[in-house]
Amino acid sequence: MxxxxxxxxxxxxxxxxxxxxxxxxxxxxxxxxxxxxxxxxxxxxxxxxxxxxxxxxxxxxxxxxxxxxxxxxxxxxxxxxxxxxxxxxxxxxxxxxxxxxxxxxxxxxxxxxxxxxxxxxxxxxxxxxxxxxxxxxxxxxxxxxxxxxxxxxxxxxxxxxxxxxxxxxxxxxxxxxxxxxxxxxxxxxxxxxxxxxxxxxxxxxxxxYHSGEDGPALAGTYAVHAGKDNLPRVDVLYACAGMPLDAALFSLERSSGLVVAGMGNGSMPSDVRKALDQAVKAGKPVVRASRTGGAPVTDLEEYASFIASGMLSTPKARVLLMLALAEAGRQGAHSPEALVASVRRAFMHCREV
Known part of the structure; x- marks a missing residue:
């Protein structure tokens, strides 16, 4: 320098x-x-x-x-x-x-x-x-x-x-x-x-405004992945009226996980929701965020298989999902259930701290 x-x-x-x-x-x-x-x-x-x-x-x-x-x-x-x-x-x-x-x-x-x-x-x-x-x-x-x-x-x-x-x-x-x-x-x-x-x-x-003695939430959580440039691919889908199903299917075929910038509290058209629900059961995590720019996105019964982004913006949810997927792979969570569960824990931890 x-x-x-x-x-x-x-x-x-x-x-x-x-x-x-x-x-x-x-x-x-x-x-x-x-x-x-x-x-x-x-x-x-x-x-x-x-x-x-x-x-x-x-x-x-x-x-x-x-x-x-x-x-x-x-x-x-x-x-x-x-x-x-x-x-x-x-x-x-x-x-x-x-x-x-x-x-x-x-x-x-x-x-x-x-x-x-x-x-x-x-x-x-x-x-x-x-x-x-x-x-x-x-x-x-x-x-x-x-x-x-x-x-x-x-x-x-x-x-x-x-x-x-x-x-x-x-x-x-x-x-x-x-x-x-x-x-x-x-x-x-x-x-x-x-x-x-x-x-x-x-x-x-x-x-x-405060001393910060409790430490920063989430800081260094994924330090083991610092500097690695092979993070899993995660696509972002923008939900809107008349959202085409084929756009969701295209990303599903190519990505390791998806973040949906949903309408309101993370909602999306029913045909897209059903297709993504099947993808989650096959081991492809889907995170519901919001296109509104506000927060939070909460758990909903009809979206039980999806992961709510909580307070995270859509771009931040994507970053966390990429790192969570990398960590799940490092820990050997290879079955569909184990993979989704591992990612869900990461987002739950984010919402709790």
């Missing part, structure tokens, strides 16, 4: 500052548009993390920065193989005893999925903080620089330790377990709709 430059006059003072790894992966935060007023049409994943640091005067007063470019792509192109690489890159940085935490710049479209994957697989007391931007770096009111600065402050804070993966944007500190993208254009794009914020960054200083 390369060190961000600092003046000799400040070198003795900064030597006592905490050290934070800043890993760049692309996204809008590294995006470039044709004009300063353009905030919608731009090319994501252009600028390097070193270039972004140049727009952060004073960052050397927050922490010593060890920066590295780990990729540069729009987050809609993120795949599970990229999650695995992010896990390996974060683990490598956290293994450095001098490093107190990691900040990962990431596109916002799939940020909640990458963050939840890291939350479930990173087995470290040190914080992993993800941040991004809703406006490109060339925007007249770019939000990327302050988001990076706030994320570094959180990663450097002793109060951030032991909380699992975090998302810091627009001054909000949110658990990766509960954060969802709830806006398409606003800088306040991420929210924790049911649980609320963990804290805020106020005038550059992280303020947490």
């Amino acid at each position: 390369s060190q961000a430059p600092r003046s000799d006059a400040n070198s003795s003072e900064s030597a006592v500052l905490p050290q934070v790894a800043l890993l760049g992966t692309g996204g809008t935060i590294a995006g470039v548009a044709d004009t300063p007023l353009e905030q919608i049409s731009y090319q994501a994943g252009v600028l390097s993390v070193e270039c972004m640091l140049e727009s952060l005067p004073g960052i050397e007063g927050v922490a010593r920065i060890a920066s590295r470019q780990c990729g540069n792509l729009p987050s809609e192109d993120m795949r599970p193989c990229h999650w695995a690489k992010l896990g390996r890159d974060c683990a490598q940085a956290l293994d450095d005893e001098a490093m107190c935490g990691v900040v990962l710049t990431h596109g916002t479209d799939t940020l909640e999925e990458s963050a939840f994957y890291l939350h479930l697989t990173m087995n470290s007391f040190k914080p992993v903080v993800l941040t991004g931007a809703m406006r490109p770096a060339t925007s007249l009111s770019a939000d990327g620089p302050i988001n990076i600065r706030d994320a570094v402050a959180v990663a450097a804070s002793p109060q951030a330790r032991g909380r699992g993966a975090l998302i810091v944007m627009n001054g909000r500190i949110i658990s990766a377990r509960t954060a969802v993208k709830a806006g398409t254009l606003d800088v306040e794009a991420f929210r924790a709709l049911e649980s609320g914020l963990l804290g805020r960054v106020i005038n550059g200083r992280p303020v947490f």
Whole structure:
């Protein structure tokens, strides 16, 4: 990793500052548009993390920065193989005893999925903080620089330790377990709709609302699968009026499990429900989530064979199902009943903590 430059006059003072790894992966935060007023049409994943640091005067007063470019792509192109690489890159940085935490710049479209994957697989007391931007770096009111600065402050804070993966944007500190993208254009794009914020960054200083001494729910649960890029395929089906049955059958033939973004409390057309019910009996887990963006999705008698996603968003339910399937295979749950039961336990555990 390369060190961000600092003046000799400040070198003795900064030597006592905490050290934070800043890993760049692309996204809008590294995006470039044709004009300063353009905030919608731009090319994501252009600028390097070193270039972004140049727009952060004073960052050397927050922490010593060890920066590295780990990729540069729009987050809609993120795949599970990229999650695995992010896990390996974060683990490598956290293994450095001098490093107190990691900040990962990431596109916002799939940020909640990458963050939840890291939350479930990173087995470290040190914080992993993800941040991004809703406006490109060339925007007249770019939000990327302050988001990076706030994320570094959180990663450097002793109060951030032991909380699992975090998302810091627009001054909000949110658990990766509960954060969802709830806006398409606003800088306040991420929210924790049911649980609320963990804290805020106020005038550059992280303020947490509770001590977090009980430890972060689910953090590191699937550490044994960290960095592995061969997770089982899980498809997402979007339920709607007139939903075609053949779309469900297509995914059933090719995936190891399904998540249905159901209507309301996870409902779906009866012909689709019957087909998926047969698939569950054959050992293919199906999780009911909701297309509403709200929660929770609860157990229903007519969907008894399905697994309710609880408070998890559809994308998060998919991440958990992929890891739960991988763990079921590792533990030798090969029979249809054992496989589905193992996955069901994982989701029940998620709903209880």
